Amino acid sequence: MDWSKTKTIFILAFLVLDVYLAMEFFELRDKSDYAIIQEATIEERLEAEGIVYNDLPEDINKSFYITAKSKDFTIEEVAKLEGQRVELPKSSLEGEQSFRTINMLLDKPFPLPDVNTQSKITQFLKDNVISGDQYHYWYTDDQKNSIICIQNYNNRTIFQTKNDHIGMVILYLNEDNEIISYEQSMLEEIKEVEEKESAITALKAIEALYKNNYLTPNSEVVDIEYGYYTHTPLSNQQILAPTWHLIVEKEDKEKEDYYVNALEGDVLQLTE
Missing domain, CATH: 1.20.5 (Single alpha-helices involved in coiled-coils or other helix-helix interfaces)
Incomplete structure (x- = not known):
């Protein structure tokens, strides 16, 4: 060898x-x-990127789509409102008897106090607006000196963008912080779609934003609420999805609104 x-x-x-x-x-x-x-859990991944959130809402056991119809306000019913008069749009047709949106002018300004403002707004809505108990304060638009109130269904908010008003009351103020007029749109004949199932959790909605790169490092989910939303409002019949609405504050302190379908987990729309 x-x-x-x-x-x-x-x-x-x-x-x-x-x-x-x-x-x-x-x-x-x-x-x-x-x-x-x-x-690594979603909580760990968010923490690693400095993304924080506050206490999350409880899980929604039963979730469903709803359908609704845009209300047509008639001349007869708005004429019954005391202490105010309707301002017909210039574009309205002669003899037209109903309108999707009404603009009402108050005979006397309605003052708003510096304290307990929202409770006073609630009182004004109940006493002066058609089905006013279906609306609640949403936010104040300082640029337009107005207050935005939004419609509810079963104590859940019907979310809308700033451009699509399908169930909203906009209160217009003067320089003395008094309501002088308002604009109203409304949904009626609201019905639940029979099929019901559990909604994704609020944390899953945050995860959907994270996976789609909508959450940047060091941002904060400052508010999250369950309600209904349609990202393509129709002229009359509306189909609204159960939705998580999230407000995210970026590292530069700018805030953005996001909507996540509570059944599918899809991010529906991003608005400024």
Whole structure:
């Protein structure tokens, strides 16, 4: 036997074995690291990127779509409102007897106090607006010196964009912080679609934003609320999806609104 050749064969065999074992080691290590990353919870991933949120709403056991019809206000019913008069749009047709949106002018300004303002707004809505108990304060538009009130269904908000008013009361103020007029639109004949199922959790809605790259590092979910929303309002019949509405404050303190379908988990719309 040629010992020199045998030694060379053994050395080559061990080298091949070492290369094979090294490849197996690195492959297993990569898989292990990947598994650790995959096992990180959404809470851990959000925390790692400095994304925070406050206390989350409770889970929604039964969730469903709703349908609704845009109300047509008649001249007869608005004429019954005391202390105010309807301002007909210039574009209205002669003899037209109903309107999707009405603009009402108050005979006397309605003052709003500096304290308990929202309760006073609630009182004004109940006493002066058609089905006013179906609306609640939403936000104040300082640029237009107006107050936005939005319609509810079963104590759930019917979310809308600033451009699509399908169930909203806009209160217009003067310089003395008094209501002098308002604009109203409304949904009626609201019905629930029979099929019902559990909604995704509020945390899952946050995760949907995160996975779609809407949450940037060091941002904060400052508010999250369950309600109904349609991102394509129709002229009359509306179909509204159960929806999570999230307000996100970016690192630069700018706020953005997001809507996540509470059944499908899809991000419906981003608005400024």
